[in-house]
Amino acid sequence: MPKPTVAVLRPDDTRIEEAIHYLQSLGVTPIADSMLTICPTGKQPREAEYCIFTSTTGVELAVERGxxxxxxxxxxxxxxxxTALRNQAYSVDVVPSTFTSAGLVEELADEVGGKTVEIARSAHGSDVLVRGLEEAGAAVHETQLYRLEKPNTAGRSVSLAIDGQLDGLLFTSPKTVDHFLEIAMEKDNAAELKRGLNETVIGVIGAPTGRAIRDNGLEIDIAPESVDFEQLARLTVQEVRNEASSR
Known part of the structure; x- marks a missing residue:
């Protein structure tokens, strides 16, 4: 019996390499199809009373810029x-119990009135964080540390999905969803893609990623509360095997 095929769309750096190794350890055939290239802007966070990071990439780029x-x-x-901040020997004062922008707004709402807040993140963040903190009375500035672009090599997973040859598909950010579907539209195969995904287990990390999936008429099978990739992969592979055994 052939191994299940599971596509991973993580950025084209060590994260996709680590994802491949982890999927192999779960006994599946990984389809590595990065949908994201990180393009630094060269900027660094401004001074403020509060500084917010939303990703490990943002931390790494900010530290590189000094x-x-x-x-x-x-x-x-x-x-x-x-963890990325602590690995640089920097202390972290606030980590919201809900790992979302809304969760952080709720955590800070009672203390940021009249304070300056710097948000250091990608160029594609939602306005939830900015709007929520401004409504709480903060003076908010956002520094865009990087953009997420679609690699020229992306698309293998889309072709396999159109042909109904993917058992699992892992989305880890809204941009991976956007780029995946853009490729299908470029191929003029959006309808065929949705049909091909009928038998594919779709796993997502995070509420924004889930919204991007649903807004495009696709169904989510696995959406763990944690933003941990290994948990997403493990639960998705488990569901792939459950579906295979029930056929």
Whole structure:
């Protein structure tokens, strides 16, 4: 019996390499099809009373540009973002219990009135964080540290999905959804893609990714509360095997 095929669309850096190894350890055939290339803007966070990071990539790029905490309250959305800061020997003051922008707004709403807040993130963040903190009375500035572009090599997973040859598909950000579907539209095969995905287990990380999937008329099978990739992969592979055994 052939191994299940599971596509991973993570950025074309160490994350997709790590994802491939992990999927192999789960006994499936990984389809590595990065939908994201990270393009740094060369900017660094401004000084503020609060500094917010939303991703490990943002932390890494800020540190490369010479950022270091200088008395501000450092906030991180997600355990992995917090770990990236701690790996630089920087303390993290706030990590919301709900790893979302809305969760951080709720955590900070009672203390940021009249304070300056710097948000250091990608150029594609939602306005939930900015709007929520401004409504709480903060003076908010956003520094876009990087853009996420579609690699020229992307598309293998789309072709396999159109042909109904994917058992599992892992989306880890709204941009992976956008680029995946853009490729299908470029191929003029959006309808065929949706039919081909009928038998594919779709796993997503995060509420924004889930919304991007649903907004495009697709169904989600696996959506763990954690933003941990390994949990997403493990649960998706488990569901792939459950569906195969029930056929």
């Amino acid at each position: 950022w270091k905490p200088d008395g501000e309250t450092v906030c991180a959305i997600g355990r992995q973002t917090a």
